[in-house]
Amino acid sequence: MNLIQTGMPVAACNVAALGTIAYAIGESSIGKILTAHSHIGVCAILIGSDADALERDLGHRFPGKILVEDEAALRDDLAAIARFIETPGGGLDLPLDMRHGTPFQQRVWDTLRSIPCGATITYTALARHIGQPNGARAVARACAANAIALGIPCHRVVRAAGTLSGYRWGLERKRALLYKEATI
Incomplete structure (x- = not known):
């Protein structure tokens, strides 16, 4: 150790x-x-x-x-x-400790966990889903603050046009993850 x-x-x-x-x-x-x-x-x-x-x-x-x-x-x-x-x-069935975020971030992260493998959602749609229709930028910041990559699948969030946008771990990794999920 x-x-x-x-x-x-x-x-x-x-x-x-x-x-x-x-x-x-x-x-x-x-x-x-x-x-x-x-x-x-x-x-x-x-x-x-x-x-x-x-x-x-x-x-x-x-x-x-x-x-x-x-x-x-x-x-x-x-x-x-x-x-x-x-x-x-x-799936990734591990117990998560999501206490290290604001209440807003935790709401975003809970919603992200409900997005099925192989599916994506836009920042705007995610913001509307949590009751913050003008909160797309705040949703993006919550995604960027996510410390539990894959367990909280922020890689499944895309731009309104369906294109990839920033990913804390790199766009190539996001692309690879989404590709693997799309081919299941």
């Missing part, structure tokens, strides 16, 4: 189990994946090309938390995420 950030003395780590987030980094067909787990469930799935950058991103998203690298404990989560990337029709 590797302790990358403490936020408190190491001797207090056992006492602060609720403030601990375990994480692990694995490989997938779309790049490196970092999964992080709180005492409630998966609180982050980050995608990228550089493990160090993913660890820094995790630290920025959870300041003051104790981040502990624990590949053995998260091996099954990493396998499930990699499997989902390859065969998205099987």
Whole structure:
């Protein structure tokens, strides 16, 4: 195990189990994946090309938390995420911890989780669906703040014309994910 950030003395780590987030980094067909787990469930799935950058991103998203690298404990989560990337029709059945967002972001994220695999929705339609007809930009910001890629499928949100727009993890990854979902 590797302790990358403490936020408190190491001797207090056992006492602060609720403030601990375990994480692990694995490989997938779309790049490196970092999964992080709180005492409630998966609180982050980050995608990228550089493990160090993913660890820094995790630290920025959870300041003051104790981040502990624990590949053995998260091996099954990493396998499930990699499997989902390859065969998205099987779903991604992991417990999620979505507490790290505003109430508005959480509403957007809950709605995103209801979009079926292989389907897309526009930012405007998503905003209308949650009762904010003029909130397309706010919906886009909520998507960008999503730390649980794939578990909260913000890659399924597209522009009004159906074209791809910004994706926190890169447009090529978004395109690849949507392509795999469309071919199930």
